[in-house]
Amino acid sequence: MATATQEIRGTAADVAQEERADTGMDTGTLLGALGGIFLITVAIIRGGDAGIFLNINSALIVVGGSMATAFIAFPSKIVTGLIPIVKNAFKPGVYEPADYVDDIMRLASKYRSGGMKQLENEESLLDNRFLRNGIAMIVDGYNAKEIHELMERELNAMLDRHNTGVKVLRFLAMQAPVFGMAGTLIGLVQMLMHLDDPSTIGPALATALITTFYGLMLANLIMTPLATKLGSRTDMEGILCKSIRVGIIGIHDRVNPQKIQRGMNALLAPAQQRE
Amino acid sequence: MATATQEIRGTAADVAQEERADTGMDTGTLLGALGGIFLITVAIIRGGDAGIFLNINSALIVVGGSMATAFIAFPSKIVTGLIPIVKNAFKPGVYEPADYVDDIMRLASKYRSGGMKQLENEESLLDNRFLRNGIAMIVDGYNAKEIHELMERELNAMLDRHNTGVKVLRFLAMQAPVFGMAGTLIGLVQMLMHLDDPSTIGPALATALITTFYGLMLANLIMTPLATKLGSRTDMEGILCKSIRVGIIGIHDRVNPQKIQRGMNALLAPAQQRE
Amino acid sequence: MATATQEIRGTAADVAQEERADTGMDTGTLLGALGGIFLITVAIIRGGDAGIFLNINSALIVVGGSMATAFIAFPSKIVTGLIPIVKNAFKPGVYEPADYVDDIMRLASKYRSGGMKQLENEESLLDNRFLRNGIAMIVDGYNAKEIHELMERELNAMLDRHNTGVKVLRFLAMQAPVFGMAGTLIGLVQMLMHLDDPSTIGPALATALITTFYGLMLANLIMTPLATKLGSRTDMEGILCKSIRVGIIGIHDRVNPQKIQRGMNALLAPAQQRE
Amino acid sequence: MATATQEIRGTAADVAQEERADTGMDTGTLLGALGGIFLITVAIIRGGDAGIFLNINSALIVVGGSMATAFIAFPSKIVTGLIPIVKNAFKPGVYEPADYVDDIMRLASKYRSGGMKQLENEESLLDNRFLRNGIAMIVDGYNAKEIHELMERELNAMLDRHNTGVKVLRFLAMQAPVFGMAGTLIGLVQMLMHLDDPSTIGPALATALITTFYGLMLANLIMTPLATKLGSRTDMEGILCKSIRVGIIGIHDRVNPQKIQRGMNALLAPAQQRE
Amino acid sequence: MATATQEIRGTAADVAQEERADTGMDTGTLLGALGGIFLITVAIIRGGDAGIFLNINSALIVVGGSMATAFIAFPSKIVTGLIPIVKNAFKPGVYEPADYVDDIMRLASKYRSGGMKQLENEESLLDNRFLRNGIAMIVDGYNAKEIHELMERELNAMLDRHNTGVKVLRFLAMQAPVFGMAGTLIGLVQMLMHLDDPSTIGPALATALITTFYGLMLANLIMTPLATKLGSRTDMEGILCKSIRVGIIGIHDRVNPQKIQRGMNALLAPAQQRE
Secondary structure, rough: HHHHHHHHHHHHOOOOOOOOOOOOOOOOHHHHHHHHHHHHHHHHHHHHOOHHOHHHHHHHHHHHHHHHHHHHOOOOOHHOHHHHHHHOOOOOOOHHHHHHHHHHHHHHHHHHOOOHHHHHHHHOOOOOOHHHHHHHHHHHOOOOOHHHHHHHHHHHHHHHHHHHHHHHHHHHHHHHHHHHHHHHHHHHHHHHOOOOOOOHOOOOOOOOHHHHHHHHHHHHHHHHHHHHHHHHHHHHHHHHHOOOOOOOOHOOOOHHHHHHHHHOOOOOHHHOOOO | HEEEHHHHHHHOOOOOOOOOOOOOOOOOHHHHHHHHHHHHHHHHHOOOHHHOOOHHHHHHHHHHHHHHHHHHHOOHHHHOHHHHHHHHHHHOOOOOOOHHHHHHHHHHHHHHHHHEEEEHHOOOOOOOOHHHHHHHHHHHOOOHHHHHHHHHHHHHHHHHHHHHHHHHHHHHHHHHHHHHHHHHHHHHHHOOOOOOOHHHHHHHHHHHHHHHHHHHHHHHHHHHHHHHHHHHHHHHHHHHHHHHHHHHHHHHHOOHHHHHHHHHHOOOOHHHHHO | HHHHHHHHHHHHHOOOOOOOOOOOOHHHHHHHHHHHHHHHHHHHHHHHHHHOOOOOOHHHHHHHHHHHHHHHOHHHHHHHHHHHHHHOOOOOOOHHHHHHHHHHHHHHHHHHOHHHHHHHHHHOOOOOOHHHHHHHHHHHOOOHHHHHHHHHHHHHHHHHHHHHHHHHHHHHHHHHHHHHHHHHHHHHHHOOOOOOOOOOOOOOOHHHHHHHHHHHHHHHHHHHHHHHHHHHHHHHHHHHHHHHHHHHHHOOOOOOHHHHHHHOOOOHHHHHHHO | OOOHHHHHHHHHHOOOOOOOOOOOOHHHHHHHHHHHHHHHHHHHOOOHHHHHHHOHHHHHHHHHEEEEEHHHHHOOOHHHOHHHHHHHOOOOOOOHHHHHHHHHHHHHHHHHHHHHHHHHHHHHHHHHHHHHHHHHHHOOOOOOHHHHHHHHHHHHHHHHHHHHHHHHHHHHHHHHHHOOOHHHHHHHHHOOOOOOEEEHHHHHHHHHHHHHHHHHHHHHHHHHHHHHHHHHHHHHHHHHHHHHHHHHHHHHHHHHHHHHHHHHOOOOOOHHHHO | OHHHHHHHHHHHHHOOOOOOOOOOOOOOHHHHHHHHHHHHHHHHHHHHOHHHHOOOHHHHHHHHHHHHHHHHHHOOOHHHHHHHHHHHHHOOOOOOOOHHHHHHHHHHHHHHOOOOOEEEEEEEEOOHHHHHHHHHHOOOEEEEEEEHHHHHHHHHHHHHEEEEEEEHHHHHHHHHHHHHHHHHHHHHHHHHHOOOOOHHHHHHHHHHHHHHHHHHHHHHHHHHHHHHHHHHHHHHHHHHHHHHHHHHHHHHHOOOOHHHHHHOOOOOOHHOOOO
16 A cells, blocks of 8 residues: 555656656646736737737747757757656646655664565665665665765766756747847848838838747746746755655664654755654 | 743744744835835826826736746745745844854853753753754754754755745846836837827837836846845855854853854854854 | 054954054045046036036936845845945055064964963954954964864855945946936836927937936946955955964964965965065 | 777767767757758748848958957967867767776776786777776776876866867857947948938948847857857766766776676766666 | 076966066967957948047047046056056967976986985976975975965965956956947937937937947957956966976875876876876
């Protein structure tokens, strides 16, 4: 039973397998995105001439140009790998550090009473790769210093990888307004060549400005908030893993489970702690 | 008696419970905010046409757009948690590090004379969670290195949490001017489609610029100063906690109270020190 | 005699008492400020219409708005504390690290020959708080590690405090141009409402732009240079204090005065060294 | 046989010889660059007047001006050395860290069974300079601490050198838009001197804006993405070298090859690991 | 003989005496500067009205204003000290780290064979202050830890001093465009007061824009490239000094000269190494 519920949670939060629970949506993220788009749309429709705000040419320059430079700047599979990452941002985060505190206290008790055998049996039942790797190192007879170092390396390497997605989003957020400006410049130049017909100046200028508008919206309504969200999720994963590492070292050193709990709690927010 | 006054102060400055004294206002913050709004209002009224500066459409785009992206970027409860944080910024900060120096010197003396028992009795009377946790670890028999490490972790975790509010405010301060610009672009595009009636150009352009004005004011009159204030409050909390940690280690090591005082004073400004 | 000259210098450079010699002015700072204002004034007068560049409304928005937000962002006494700090920036810096090298070599010799007694007598004659605290710790029997740690803490705490002034100036330098822009926007909006009388457009636009001009000048002619000056003074104070700390540890360890001199010199510029 | 395939790979990824396999192209980079140029070209052609977008004067100011300042800022051979570096960016990266894990496990086994002699024979067969230097130090009898320090220094020095290319590209990306603006200012000034013939205003302004357009495109379509790509390649080289260093220290300490593998894997992404 | 050639090189690269060989010019820097100015001049002349681009008023505001604020921000002798520093930037850099590797290997051999006496004789022949100081410390009987610490301090203090020049140039590069903008604002305001004579609008606006052009050119054609060049020279000096320090410690510890060479080479680029 404990194993079954643990499995679901483990899969959900498993930072290594990089999958998240497929059910439900992060209401805040979703409402934020919809709310922002709704507000802008209302502002456009209330002012009339909404049609001019839909412009394929502008979208091509801004979205296409930014994406093209992203393919220059990053390996293709990292850029295409953004799609699942962005989808994940709309799903609720399922980090329950308190559950890991329980798991680790249980493992610590078993190890202190039943020894290595008990730990070996438990290892295969753990779903979080970081936790399982740590237990495996205890079972394989690594000493505390080796475990700490290896988990440190693993943790840093994981955080670096997860930050790549954030980097791509920040790159796009930087490029989009520039391509917006470039599109406006193109339209401006073309308009300036035909100043002789004054009736076309207004609409031509309006069309030229749409590209700047697209660039700003792509960057600040979509890319920057997503990058911020993913960045803080990675930070939370880092804290969770550091907390797990504190627990693993505690298990290895056969520390009193209460002390392990206190050590893990010290890294967590009061609301996440298990008292 | 000492306990009663201590309780008030403890509650006020308690960095863990994240509450502050509900009485009084930080006059500087309040006068700053009122003064800034007053100056801008006078400048607007003296120039006439003050009515045009009140524009619900512009406010919706700037405030709504920025908040919507904040809900994408941060968990909902962190964004809604901004309201008490901002309220707190208008209340006076009640850090009296000198009082903690006294508390710790008293505890050090008691521990040196009366031993663990005395400390245990005092523990429950302490209101500052950071200080109480430290004393609890001495009572529970942790060694100096463990106490230092655990308090370090707790301190960093707390500072990280408190900085989240600052991050959200900085995020809003970055987004507001961009949504201001976006709103101006929308108005500009709509105006450019109707250049045939020259009499509407001026007012339409004026209305479009209001959104940029709102964006600048929201960011620089409100968000940036609040973020700066909260950031420096968090820094002060960090210094207070470091000073308490120096004291806790001193109590544990049964160091001479005069030496503890000197060690704590070294972290404090001359005006905050207890000689 | 030595004490008298030392007293003047000590008071002047005393980083703790935060006072500086009241005589004389830093000619570079003064000429820089006057030169900059003179150049801008000449450029304004040569072009005519100098009167329009004096605008109380603009000054209120830029200076008032920036200061108002500074009062929101920082405790009142830090903002008002800027006045003596800025005055100090126009006084010459009186750091003569070489003199401290002499003092410390003298103290080292006395301690090696006469012992603690000699040092105790000297302590009260020292004017630099950082140096005096260090000697006091030797007299009170602290060991080298404790002295190093306490002086490290004291040094960092002092640098943090001194940097607060720099932070406020940088904050003002960031806010001033934004309030300049905001004032220009207000003027622009008001002008756009009255496009029907073309003769007023020019002067109205000119007046609106003055606020932007004020914002740029306040930030770049005054705030940024002062922040840079104060920042580099704090850096120099830090180097002086680090050099003093090297000397104090040397005195404590009864190191050969020549070695102490070399150790202190290593931190100083060739021109500041005492050979 | 093993040596032959190894030679190709070794040459390809050899971070010291700074050559990469001459066959094939990095499809992502190539398609990104072509796609971006294609999109911009389509946008220009669809709007008509495409001819005005080809302007030698503008290209001279933007490309020439940026390159000129690059020759002031960096040694000539570093600027001219950009050409092969940029060419490399269009070739696929050939890092197969897993192969190095195999190599090192093989060397570890040989050293544990056959001793120093075996290692000496292998040394000359290794193509990666970093790996070969490490083995050479084991053969020359350096201890683990010396090897770690020397490889650390070598690694940092290499990363610094490789980052110079990135620095030049970032410098160009910063200069290009400024020279674009400067060119537009020149054109604007010249146009403003001839306002008397209204028919020339439009085309003159259009031509002036082309320089700004060139500056933005040079910076954001070419320089910034290339700098980002080279920067992340250097990061990957750093990770590979750190992983090799872990292996070298393991070989020296005659650590169990399975442990070495785990230690190297901890630094690599799951997809790059050899299980 | 060896001493004679060494003297020239020593004087040239002597980082302490801060002099460089007075013969020859750094062709890259010179051609870059001339090329940039040439390109801009051609662009100006081809467009006609070249005369308007020479404007003493604009130059006074931009150059004078920036320099005035530099005198506020930095001590006078640091600002005037820029002139020799900038001159140096146009002279070729004469760092030949490989020669120092030879010197140090020679000294190491002499010390191992002939002892302290030999080293004492060599000391006075060395021209590089950093190297000479290191040898002097060996002769004076300092231990390895003391030497490392003292050289570390000396190195950091030297790098800080050398970076002051870079800081001033970066400060000027930041101020120049702002004073350019301020000058344009002054011209704009003056023009707007006289809109009644349309024939003067164009030239007045053109003149106003020249100041912005001057600001951009001063910052991006001159100050930023020079700051970048000086910054990378300081970095190279730092690497040279670190490499010398590795050698000094090696001499002190009577390490095998081959090992010293390897240790020094590890810090140098392959092209600079002495095999």
